[in-house]
Amino acid sequence: MSAALNLLRRDLGLLMPGGSGGSVLPLLFFLAVAMLYPFAVGPDAQLLARTGGGIIWIAALLAAILPLERLVKDDLEAGVFDQFALRGISEELAMAMRLVAHWMAFAPLLLLATFPAAALLGLQGETTRTLLLGLLAGTPGLAAVGLAVAALSATMRGGAALAGLMVIPLAVPILIFGAGALARPGPSALLLTAAISLGLCAVAPFAAGAALRAAREN
Amino acid sequence: MQAQLTATDIACRRGERLLFRGLSFECAPGEALHVTGANGIGKSSLIRIIAGLLRPFAGNVESTGTMGLVDERLALDENMPLGKALGFWQELDGCCSPANAFAILQLEPLLDVPVRFLSTGQRKRAALARLLNRGCQIWLLDEPLNGLDDQTSRNFEALVALHCGGGGIAVVASHQRIALPGATVVAIEEYAA
Numbered sequence: 001m002s003a004a005l006n007l008l009r010r011d012l013g014l015l016m017p018g019g020s021g022g023s024v025l026p027l028l029f030f031l032a033v034a035m036l037y038p039f040a041v042g043p044d045a046q047l048l049a050r051t052g053g054g055i056i057w058i059a060a061l062l063a064a065i066l067p068l069e070r071l072v073k074d075d076l077e078a079g080v081f082d083q084f085a086l087r088g089i090s091e092e093l094a095m096a097m098r099l100v101a102h103w104m105a106f107a108p109l110l111l112l113a114t115f116p117a118a119a120l121l122g123l124q125g126e127t128t129r130t131l132l133l134g135l136l137a138g139t140p141g142l143a144a145v146g147l148a149v150a151a152l153s154a155t156m157r158g159g160a161a162l163a164g165l166m167v168i169p170l171a172v173p174i175l176i177f178g179a180g181a182l183a184r185p186g187p188s189a190l191l192l193t194a195a196i197s198l199g200l201c202a203v204a205p206f207a208a209g210a211a212l213r214a215a216r217e218n
Numbered sequence: 219m220q221a222q223l224t225a226t227d228i229a230c231r232r233g234e235r236l237l238f239r240g241l242s243f244e245c246a247p248g249e250a251l252h253v254t255g256a257n258g259i260g261k262s263s264l265i266r267i268i269a270g271l272l273r274p275f276a277g278n279v280e281s282t283g284t285m286g287l288v289d290e291r292l293a294l295d296e297n298m299p300l301g302k303a304l305g306f307w308q309e310l311d312g313c314c315s316p317a318n319a320f321a322i323l324q325l326e327p328l329l330d331v332p333v334r335f336l337s338t339g340q341r342k343r344a345a346l347a348r349l350l351n352r353g354c355q356i357w358l359l360d361e362p363l364n365g366l367d368d369q370t371s372r373n374f375e376a377l378v379a380l381h382c383g384g385g386g387i388a389v390v391a392s393h394q395r396i397a398l399p400g401a402t403v404v405a406i407e408e409y410a411a
Binding site: 003006007010014074075077078079082083085086087095217218 | 260269271272273286287289293295296306307309310
């Protein structure tokens with residue numbers, strides 16, 4: 001248990017903005033999309049209010065891809081997971097902790113940034129609330145998909161670009177239900193988003209751990 | 219619990235090539251093993267098989283006791299100061315007095331230097347410090363003398379001798395000459411497929 005906390009503390013130190021591997025770039029990217037969208041489609045308030053939520057979802061999805069390049073690769077190349085294995089720390093535990101740290105490094109800031117983004121797009125209070133809840137339910141799933149893909153592509157040349165492409169189709173269910181919640185009243189779409197997220201979070205550490213072990217063989 | 223390391227009839231395949239086969243050895247507490255051979259013959263692969271990081275193509279390895287590995291990969295965060303980067307592993311390993319190892323390996327002046335600025339030899343010394351501070355029973359060392367100066371090499375040989383004297387096991391893979399009194403030599407050429 002204390003080993004898990006040690007791992008989490010290290011991962012947070014690495015991934016948080018201000019840490020050696022972290023950056024505020026995903027956040028700025030997210031805000032930039034919300035800022036540019038009204039310029040692109042024009043100042044039609046009704047159109048912005050109707051489509052703004054979906055744009056924020058797309059921005060969140062793309063922002064979640066940005067940190068993937070350094071999420072697993074550096075530690076794999078440095079032999080960190082080999083040293084863990086010799087200490088009896090499984091790849092699954094290491095990946096579970098990294099999932100938590102990865103989510104904490106990008107999602108809370110993204111949720112905060114949703115307020116200025118919603119204001120820029122002129123979203124109503126009710127829409128903003130649904131959007132926030134949806135992002136809260138969906139971002140763990142995005143983080144899980146990102147982690148599994150980052151681990152799978154860590155040993156490939158040009159893996160980062162490929163990771164981005166691989167995340168997009170896997171994230172589509174989250175996007176459908178998460179953004180779909182904006183169009184339908186009632187909590188069912190949000191609950192489905194949360195269910196998909198939970199499923200992905202449960203599977204991701206095992207998929208990523210297996211990917212790390214497979215990476216040793218080549 | 220006494221350290222014990224036994225390898226039975228192991229073979230190693232990398233890609234399509236069979237590197238060696240039929241390799242067996244047994245290490246009792248206090249014994250050292252010197253794995254020799256030319257580049258690319260499978261020394262590092264043997265070390266990784268013993269560590270359990272690579273599956274042998276045939277045969278099996280049995281071990282009792284905690285294992286520590288020092289290879290060419292440092293596993294320290296490049297952007298952190300050395301002291302902080304090693305600190306993570308000390309906490310993980312439950313080491314309470316890291317200063318002794320730093321003194322032996324002359325790392326004290328380097329503790330504030332970010333890892334990425336360290337030279338090859340200094341990196342090796344940092345990895346050895348982590349090994350010393352963990353206090354494990356079986357040392358697996360892959361080319362430990364790479365980059366070390368003469369003085370540190372002698373110190374390192376003394377450290378291995380002390381470790382074995384205390385009932386530990388050391389497996390050292392090196393193409394360099396290294397003084398390991400009483401070590402069994404495993405020349406991988408003899409098992410080459």
